[in-house]
Amino acid sequence: MFVHIRNLAFKYPNSKDNTINDFNLTIDQGEIISILGESGSGKSTILRLIAGLEMPTNGNIMVGDHCMCSNSTFTQPEKRGVGMVFQDYALFPHMTVEDNIKFGLQKWSRKDKKNRVGEVLELVNLEDYRKRYPFELSGGQQQRIALARALAPKPKLLLFDEPFSNLDADLQIRIREELRRIIKSTGVTSIFVTHDQDDSQALADRIVVLREGEVAQVGTAQEILGTDCNFADRMPVKPRVLSRV
Amino acid sequence: MKWFRSLKTTMNLWTVFSVIFVLLVLLPNLSIIVQFFAEPNENWLHIREYMLQNYIQNTLILVFFVGILTLFIGTSLAWIISAYDFPMRRFFQWGMILPLAIPPYIGAYTYHGILNYTGVIQTSLRNQFDVTVNQQYFNIMNMPGAIFILTIFLFPYVYTITKAFLARQSTALVENARILGSSSWRIYFRVVLPISRAAIIAGVSLVILEVLNDYGVVSYYGIQTFTTAIFQTWFGMGDLQSAVKLSGTLMVIVLGILVVERIARGRRQFSFTTTKVKLLQPVKLEGRKKWYAFSFCMFIFSIGFIIPVIQLIYWATMTYEQLFSHDFWQLIWNSVSVAFTASTIIVIMAVVISNFARLNRGMLAKTFPKITILGYSIPGAVIAVGVVTLFTALDRQLFGFYEWLGLEPTLLISTSLFMLVFAYVIRYLAVGYNSIESGFDRIGTNFTEASRMLGMSVTKSFFKVDMKLIRGAIFGGFILAFIDIMKELPLTLILRPFNFDTLATKAYQYAVDEMIQQAAIPSIFIILVSGIAIYVFHHVLEKE
Known part of the structure; x- marks a missing residue:
């Protein structure tokens, strides 16, 4: 177990x-x-x-x-070492998508951080949104970024x-299929x-x-x-x- | 075991510092309570026998009339400005807060200067119209005069709180009453006053606390109240012990008022539990009505702001050379540096306590905010007595240490600026705290929790996330505390070190010494700083 x-x-x-x-x-x-x-x-x-x-x-x-x-x-x-995706996503409004994802990687080297951000953004299909701020994203995109941010530090x-x-x-129907896949x-x-x-x-x-x-x-x-x-x-x-x- | 686990989990730097800060706030008040029950001396017996009744009577008369008058002026202005559209309404919306920029003691000597024998009114009547008036009709230095001054410079407390409530919370009820065909007077008395009860009581309570705190107006007008009595007993009779007893009695009155406020407000909150805020749409007034509304607002604004400011500017033109003196810049430096230091400490303490209170549950987290805002309810003179007794006792304890260090003075801390800054912090901590707490309320705890789930500690979360999201509230709290401290009089008069003056004490001193024109420049400086802050807060921030 x-x-x-x-x-x-x-x-x-x-x-x-x-x-x-x-x-x-x-x-x-x-x-x-x-x-x-x-x-x-x-x-x-x-x-x-x-x-x-x-x-x-x-x-x-x-x-x-x-x-x-x-x-x-x-x-x-x-x-x-547990990750969480909040109901309202709780993306930090003063940080870009990239900074939000890097937030949980504080002990990683700069290069590893950059690679990991790329990996998780690719996973949620939002590679081009790296420099956006949360308020520039739709609800579905915010949710995927919240998932990427939670996944980035490789939680147990x-x-x-x-x-x-x-x-x-x-x-909701489209995203839950995708969520299960991810x-x-x-x-x-x-x-x-x-x-x-x-x-x-x-x-x-x-x-x-x-x-x-x-x-x-x-x-x-x-x-x-x-x-x-x-x-x-x-x-x-x-x-x-x-x-x- | 579970108790130990709980303690270990909640025990961090935020908890430790919160406990220390709250103890610091409590100590001066405790020192008053302890000494209040000490054996009374002869002075106190004399005061209690012959004078106390007079102090209580005068204080209650002031509180009662200023309370009632500010209630009607504040709520009627709030209603007219929220519900109707008329010329200059947009300006009055924030302009009506401007009288708050004039500390009542400055208003008191300005009006005295306008109305006395050599003032602009009587001089004009004599010189232009050859009319000599009966002095008794122009004497403002009495109880009705003090009531007028305190009312006209304190009503914005009732106005702002009631207006905020009406504009956001009353829309459905007022619109319904309009549809049901009620007249505007009827809506005011039957709907507006009852539904805004909680907001009005909150505003009037603030006014009453300010009246109890006032020293400048009553002492200048020669009215015996608790604060003047505390000063006289202490400095006139040199009897700190009786001053403590007077302070204790005043604290009992303040606590009584806070209890009455709680009961009067009942279970009503400031807001309904709805997140759908619909602003009250003002009805456009036509014909005579719009000029009635305009005249009423203009009249209050004139006596509360324009007239005293014009008079002060006129006096300033006679004494502007002061501006170029070293002494004046020293005054500005003194005022700004103590206000800056105290406000910085206030903001740090407020952030620590409010962050602790919002992230924890349990007794301490619930009680700390209440203790933190305690100081604002307690009149400055009382805090001064508490702080002095505490610091003198501390100096006595440290006497041996001073000797060991080879220091000459026996009273080191209790004659230093440190004591004044400490007292400011206790008195105005609530101002910074309320602003920062509302900032934290707006962002909730989700961002902090998200940050912790991503591996950051409470402290790192604060610096990387929370602080950046509430920096507006932190800045707001700092500015509000800074301005209040710049204007402060009773605490500064009592606790300032020898030869240390601020703009407020100097302005007051000039007025008391009948050098009223000299008081204008420092007064204008205080009004200017406060006025700019009010403009920024209620105009620019509201737009955002």
């Missing part, structure tokens, strides 16, 4: 109940996992716990051979927080959270359904979502159309 999460629990200071309760998950190397749940189910919190942006009240997270956190240790986010694990929520429907070509283990079953089905090797901070189901898209469109009767979460209304 590459990622091993055991008995994870978390509570926000002002809330009475746990946001995450006894969450357990193992992930193989190179696997793409989707955490699917409605808003408020705690899916983004799980991502933040894995990233180290929140500290769990209980539980362990292991990535590779490294213990990211336990009841006695806590590795800071910058030391985890890549996290995506609602990666398609800022894109319109047509672009992730698979790099072989990086990935977790993305979404409230959209279509995203999960198109991208993930396995889906974890989360409800009120607890794992409700784990399985392949086939096992959980089936192949026909009649999700409503069988699904623990509402289908996309309903959940968006």
Whole structure:
């Protein structure tokens, strides 16, 4: 197992109940996992716990051979070697695309940095956008640059927080195909959270359904979502159309 | 174990410095609280028996009338300028903030100079029309005069906060009321005043805190309030202990006002929870109405800015040779260098505390911002008392050390500029803090988190990302603090080292010594710097 999460629990200071309760998950190397749940189910919190942006009240997270956190240790986010693509991409507005990507390569030599920027830009098909600023890019391009920036330092694990929520429907379909291709070509283990079953089905090797901070189901898209469109009767979460209304 | 893990994770330089800075802010206030309960001396018994009631009464009369008058002037101007279009409206939008550029003590002696026997009005009446007026109608150096001065130079606090609220938050309600056929008076009293309650209370509270802080106006006009009493007890009677007790009592009043503000504002916030900001579209006034609106605004603007400035310029023409003296440039250097030093320290402290507060959860992160802005609520004279007691105690502790170093003076820190700068920092930390905090609020925490996920520590993230994104807010905080310090009077009067004058203290000193024309040049310099800053903030930045 590459990622091993055991008995994870978390509570926000002002809330009475746990946001995450006894969450357990193992992930193989190179696997793409989707955490699917409605808003408020705690899916983004799980991502933040894995990233180290929140500290769990209980539980362990292991990535590779490294213990990211336990009841006695806590590795800071910058030391985890985990990459993340944020919901609103969080591209630094005062830096060009190239500088954004180089940002995570601070210890690399100048030559290696330049080569790596070229590689990841080629991967996301945006080689010509090196000198642009984020505000000069479309939503889809920003997302691909955010992915390139997260991939550049060669993270052990890549996290995506609602990666398609800022894109319109047509672009969403095109980009998720491309995203799967890119992730698979790099072989990086990935977790993305979404409230959209279509995203999960198109991208993930396995889906974890989360409800009120607890794992409700784990399985392949086939096992959980089936192949026909009649999700409503069988699904623990509402289908996309309903959940968006 | 988990507690230790938590401590280890949150313990970094930002936390350590935040704790140190907040303790520095707290110490002078604590020293007042501790000494407030010390055994009273005879002076205090005398003050309490015969004078305290008078101080409280005068202070409350000032607070009450200035509060009510600024409320009506500030909100009515905010409403007219937000809701209607009339000649010069665009200018008045920011021009109405300009009276804030004139510190009330400068306004106080300027108006006295205009209205007294040798002033321009009475001289003109005598020389041109051969009319000699009854002096009592032209005497401004009394309680109504002080109320007038403080009202006319402090109403912009209510105006700006209420106008910002009305322009952005009231659109739907006001437009609905218009569609339902309400008259403009009815909308003002039935819709505007109730919905802007929180904003108005915030503005009036600022005015009240400024009134409590004022020393220049009341002492020049000879009105006994808490601040004048603190000065007199301390310097007249040489009784710091009773000054501490007066300061403590004033602190209780300030805390009372803050509690009343909290209760009056209730759970209402300054803004509704909507991100869709629709600006209120002003209705074009026609015929007489547009001239009524214009006249009202012009009248307030004239007495709040034009008249005193013209008078000061006139006086300045009589004394402009001052400009070429070494002493005057020394004054500018003194004012600018202390304001620059204190503002730089303020910005550094504000950045550290606000960055700590936004990146952490828990008690400390919640409490620190509240303590940081404490100083702005506490009148300058009180802070001065707290700082002096603290530094004198410190000097006593260090006496042996000074001797060991072979230094002659027994009071080294408490007679130095360091003490004045320290007091400025405590008093105006809130000004820098609010600006920087709002800058951090605008960018959120996503960029910092993204930077950390890319391998940067909190500190590196700050320098490479956050600082660059909030540099406007940092600069804004610096300028606001700088201007407030340039204008500051009571703290500077009490804490300045021997023979150290700033533009503000010199202007005040000239006025007290009846050399009113001499006060004009330093006063104009202060107004000019403040006016330019107001222009830049509310005109250029608003456009951007």
